[in-house]
Amino acid sequence: MIFPEIDPRIKVLIVACLSSLGVLITDNRTLGLILLTSVIVALSFGAQMMQMIHKLKKLLFIIFIIAILQSVFMPSGETLIGFGQIALLTVGGLERTGEFILRMLIIISSAAILTTSNQREIIQGLIQLKLPYELAFMSSMGIHFLPLLAESFTDAITAIQLRGVDISRIGIKDKVDTYLYILNPVITSAILKSHRIAMSIELRGFRAFPQRTSILVLKLKARDYSLMAAILLFSGIIVFR
């Protein structure tokens, strides 16, 4: 880790800049440069990229399939592989495939930057960026519920298998039906849990008022200002080059 303890507001700014550039830029070479930058930044902040890739491998596979389909269904330019009148692989299609994959990877790698700060620091950063307290608190609760949702889903899958149903062997239609089937109770369970948490929070006298003070107060240091200047300069060069 080259940059420990960077202010989370700077990380939010870096993520906002990199992901905005990823959406705005259409040139594959520049997208490649943005991806390289976001990976270097994520690694230098201590992001566990390999762990993240492992966790997201199914999503990456889906991105790859969508990219291939995009290439096939949106042909343009010179045909590289064709079947009679039908162009299966074109130069334009390939370029768009590259663009889509690079964009998705930029978003994923820049999101990895945020994982290097804990949830409490990010929320405090958002509050100090003058985001309304209620919204910051809602984001905090939302982040809190993501692992709970994932856990409920995993529990449901384990419970299904423990009843002797081999999900990997059932047909695609039944598999989709099963996943849809369990989605509703998993969400219901999360909502019920959120009711219980809300009740317990209120019973402890907590109210999401903007006047609340905090023990944790973030202060920008010289290296934070340097990084802020660097990312703004980088974004400016990319946009106005």
Added chain:
Amino acid sequence: MKAIETEKMTFGYPHHQILMREISLSFEESQFTAITGGNGAGKTTLGKLLAGILKPISGSVRLYGQDNAKMKLSEIGNRLCYCFQNPDNQLFTNSVEDEIGFALKYQGVNSSEIKAKVWEMAELFELSHLMKSPPMKLSYGEKRRVVLAAGLVLEPAFLILDEPTPGLDQERIRILSEVLYRLKRKQIGAILISHDKKFVEDHADRIIVLSKGEIADDISRN
């Protein structure tokens, strides 16, 4: 015949200390064994290891002679019924009726037979009036009964019940006891992880006492 057998089974979560070291146990297929011990003794962890939900870091767990590390959870689920301590972890459908009949549908049982079996279980566990209710919205005791009904409807060869009595009133414990007696008469064995002393004494042929992940006592009551 041995339903479950462990040999020098050691377990710990990644990057954490070892929770169980070289546990060797065997469970007869028609025997009722109770696993007791204080909070944090490792009862639920042991139950999950025996059911193949957790995998040991060394040693082995064999289910009817087969290494459960090489079995899919669905294969294990076809041989034994595991009921979690927290019923919320095991309820995933939109109605009690669907919950009880879920696995039967995938076993190719025809719909009229599913309905008959589901209603038989519902009547046994006094769930008939809740058949259309979402399981998530039931009381704790009702959820426990749904989980038991959904597990027992599959007529498993062996049961692992993690704390089956909390949340059940005396009448429901009596009903559960009757079901267990009936299973025992059919030579179906079980592991009962429980703090309920009376329940354990009523049903267990053998009591294993766990303490800090080790077997503190192993008492045969035959």
